[in-house]
Amino acid sequence: MLRLQNLVFALTFVLFLSCGKEKEQEFFGKQETPETTENPIVTKGKELFEGKGTCVACHKPDVKVIGPSISEISKIYKEKNANMVKFLKGEGEPIVDPSQYEVMKTNFSITKNMSDEELQALEAYFYSFN
Ligand code: HEC
Structure with missing residues (x-):
């Protein structure tokens, strides 16, 4: 029982980390593109x-x-x-x-x-x- 809880905790933690990373990349990616050169x-x-x-x-x-x-x-x-x-x-x-x-x-x-x-x-x- 204890081990299952640990596993769930670990999985949640990994999921949380990977979501955070995606958001971070999106945020920095947007900042790097100046608007005027797009058109x-x-x-x-x-x-x-x-x-x-x-x-x-x-x-x-x-x-x-x-x-x-x-x-x-x-x-x-x-x-x-x-x-x-x-x-x-x-x-x-x-x-x-x-x-x-x-x-x-x-x-x-x-x-x-x-x-x-x-x-x-x-x-x-x-x-x-x-
Ligand atoms: C030798 C200087 C000079 C150059 C080079 C020049 N302009 Fe002008 N431009 C002016 C001056 C002075 C005015 C203000 C007079 C006027 O409003 O027509 C003006 C006004 C304008 C206006 C407003 C016109 C209006 O309705 O009153 C536009 C649009 C414009 N220029 C576009 C351009 C473009 C595009 C170029 C390049 C192809 C250019 N100009 C090159 C001096 C220049």
């Missing part, structure tokens, strides 16, 4: 933003440099439900800082040569900020 469209947008588009020269994530910050643009576009793809094709109106529109306009020579898919990737990258 392939956002990653492509980032590449275009820093590479071919040269947007990074004037737009930074949170501070205004030559152009408004990415998060400010993203916020205003979301609020007004505006169409960034259309704007980058040169077919829209500036809604963030119209007084500086002439500076932004010089980039349409690059963005007009991008495919819809590329422009949507840029838009997704902006929208990933807030």
Whole structure:
């Protein structure tokens, strides 16, 4: 009788240990994966933003440099439900800082040569900020 109790105790203990380990792995596993790199469209947008588009020269994530910050643009576009793809094709109106529109306009020579898919990737990258 005593031995059976010992066995039950031991089994319960082993079960308890293995459950704990699983939870621990799940917890740490989640922490290791940053959210922004998960969406392939956002990653492509980032590449275009820093590479071919040269947007990074004037737009930074949170501070205004030559152009408004990415998060400010993203916020205003979301609020007004505006169409960034259309704007980058040169077919829209500036809604963030119209007084500086002439500076932004010089980039349409690059963005007009991008495919819809590329422009949507840029838009997704902006929208990933807030
Ligand atoms: C030479 C500097 C410069 C570069 C390079 C640049 N921008 Fe801009 N951008 C600006 C300025 C200045 C504004 C503010 C004027 C305005 O709102 O149109 C702006 C505004 C914007 C806006 C908001 C437009 C609106 O509705 O008012 C978007 C979206 C944008 N830029 C996207 C981009 C993307 C995408 C690229 C890369 C393909 C890029 N910009 C490259 C200077 C730049």
